[in-house]
Amino acid sequence: MILLRHELGEVLRERRQQQGRTLRDVAAAAAVSLGYLSEIERGVKEASSELLGSICDALDVPMSVVLDDVSRRVAHIESLTAPVSLPVGGRSAVVSASAA
Template sequence: MILLRHELGEVLRETRRAQGRTLRDVAGTAAVSLGYLSEIERGTKEASSELLAAVCDGLGVTLSDLLGLVRDRVEHVETMSAPVTLPVGAARASDEVSASAA
């Protein structure tokens, strides 16, 4: 199961690390508790829209860009976990027709 808070946290962490910044730095810039930001990055807390906007400001990214990255991650996970459909049902239907004809 995909948890949006996990994917959001991963994107926030990757964005922060790509900028070479620490949790303390971003938390200070965003005026967010260091511990709470850490929990959001780990996916253990849900971020409100206001808090998420503050963190985006602190990171210097737009909310739409951040959510686009989250969307891409969710789509990738969905693709990786999508069930593979096999033509088994079609084969069974033709087998049943053959068996009833015999």
């Protein structure tokens, strides 16, 4: 099962690391505790829209860009687990990619 909080956390962590910034730096700029930001990045906690906006501002990345990155990650995961039609005994059978 895909959890948005995991994918969002990964995107936020990647953005922060690409900028060479620490959790402490971004947490201070976003006015959120370091521990809470860490939990968001690890996908343990859900970020409210207000908090997500503050984190995006602190990273100087539009929220729409972050959400687009999350959407692309989710689409990629879905493509890996989408049902696949396989010919079986002259008929098509649908199996999940994880079972194939």
